[in-house]
Amino acid sequence: MTRAEARARLDALWRRGTAFLGSEVAIMGGAMSWVSERNLVSAISNAGGFGVIACGSMTPRQLDDEIAATRALTAKPFGVNLITMHPELDELIGVCLAHGVSHIVLAGGLPPGGAIRRVKDGGAKLICFTPALSLGRKLVRSGADALVIEGSEAGGHIGPVSLTVLAQEVLPHLTEVPVFVAGGIGRGEAILSFLEMGAAGVQLGTRFVCATESIAHPRLKQAYIRASARDALPTVQLDPRFPVIPVRALVNQGTERFMAHQAEVVRRYNAGELTREEAQLAIEHFWAGALRRAVIEGDVENGSLMAGQSVGLVTREQPTAEIIAELVDQALAALMARSSAAATAAAD
Incomplete structure (x- = not known):
């Protein structure tokens, strides 16, 4: 198999994705x-x-x-990721539609029916996240034009199931x-491998x-470059009475202090110093602003x-175009190596 033949095969494998996104390769940027x-x-x-703006808490x-x-x-297509629990979700959808944004991602929870209708009526394509096959089918019935399944290996807020299992559950x-x-x-x-699945x-x-091109602080980038896979761990919930949504992040002093903070909040609750609601809020607010401290200010110890x-x-650190080209080259090399191995086996 020549490189051109391998590229034709790769393009065929992700043609549904590139056609949907309007991009040359079916590689979406995660909304961080x-x-x-x-x-x-x-x-x-x-x-x-296909780049995706992370709206987050933007007005x-x-x-x-x-x-x-x-x-x-850019004159190329890009999308916008909106958090479903944002208090101004309807207004944010309106902003996207006014700009003619082609793809809107609704994330962070089950999308309200009104939001789905607004996106669809406005002519944008709707992308939703699903943590399971059953919910994925429900989202499709509700109007989702595409889905993302995200495994627990991801960064940020995560679910409990790995991508290797989710892919087997959902893709077939x-x-x-x-x-x-x-x-x-x-x-x-x-x-x-996932395209072939x-x-x-x-x-x-x-x-x-x-x-x-990423504006992440140089200290954050260096922390990423130095880290190994085992350094990215989910936050730990200390007491089941006070749920903590798992967040995968590099372990640092802030992570250690979060454990101590949870223990102190639980102690105060048990002593009658805090109500259950006050205790839950105290735990949830610990990380308020922590992502910005790391990404923008470079506080890699407490952020x-x-x-x-x-x-x-x-x-x-690499240019974005180099990263994408490297990913494509690796996929093509794998296809060509497989073809060569098959030809050798046939000759034997």
Whole structure:
């Protein structure tokens, strides 16, 4: 198999994804708060992938400015990720539609029916996350045009199931819409394997944090480059009475202090000093602003260094276009090596 033949095969494997996204390669950028902004998003789209703005806690005015600034940097398609629990979700959808954003991602919980209708009626394509096959089918019935399944290997807020299991559960059985896979993906060979299982494409976040165009603080990038996969661990819940949504991040002093903070809050609750609601709030507020401290201010000791387990595959700062080209080259090399091995076996 020649390189051109391998590329034709790869393009065929992810054609459903590229057709849906309107991109050259079916590689979506994960929406990472403070990181997935105009510079990185436009760089991913300009390199042939599909960048996604992380709206996070932005106001409608801030999102309006961010979309306009991104559009000034790229003529290629890109999407916007909105958190379903945002108090101004309807207004944020309106901003996206006013700008003609082609793809809207609703994340962070089950999308309200009204939000789904607003996106669909506005002419945008709707992408949703699903942690299980049953919910994925429900989302498709509700109007989702594509789904993302994200394994526990991912960075940030995670579910309990690995991508290798989710892919086996979902990909063979949910074929009505394109399904993109995410979580722990850092090389082209892995992308190829999921495409061959039926994925329409992939979503990568951690690999892009150390892109040259990423505005992440140099100290954060160095922390990523030094880290191994085992350094990216989920936060631990100390007491089942006070749930902690798992967040995968690099372990640092802040992580250790969070454990001590939980223990102190539980002690105060048991002593009658705090109500259950006050105790839960005290735990949830510990990390308030911690992601910004790490990404923007470079406080890698006390901030939240959200990272997927693929952080161990991040070895240097690279231009976004180089990262995407490297992933494609790895997938092509795997296809050509397989073809060569098959030819050798046939000759024997």
